[in-house]
Amino acid sequence: MPRRSKLSMLFLALAALFAATSGAFARQPEIYTGLFSSLGAGGYDVVAYFTQKKPVEGSATFATEYKGATWRFVSAANRDAFVKNPTAYAPQYGGYCAWAVSQNYTAAGDPNVWKIVNGKLYLNYNTEVQTMWNAGLAKHIADGDRNWPSVLDK
Secondary structure: OOHHHHHHHHHHHHHHHHHHHHHHHOOOOOOOOOOOOOEHHHHEOHHHHHHOOOOOEOEEEEEEEEOOEEEEEOOHHHHHHHHHOHHHHOOHHHHOEHHHHHOOOOOOOEEEEEEEEOOEEEEEOOHHHHHHHHHOHHHHHHHHHHHOOHHHHO
């Protein structure tokens, strides 16, 4: 077999292998942390959204791990509250933009663009996106709930 044919066959075999396995590696992490970070909610204290009604940066002194991300808090009390019941405080859709998830894709969630709805924390990409999300809030939450977590496979 000529050298060129062997190279062509090797290339085709590698392309087929890549095509067969690429979907296995496509799933995005359940918690959005950014490209070069391991911080859930960008390092903001997710308990503070509920207790202080504003975003507050957490401290590495009061940190815990949850679902592959590091979560920071302003106090041991906030960290302990999160550890006791992380689903009560962690942002919906893993901290990805709630509007994007409602539209069946993912985008970064900004911890400074947030809203608590029915006792759940949601983040959005920016204030313009949040305005669109707010305009049809109930529908967007229902759509996001329906799309989550399968949207991570796209």
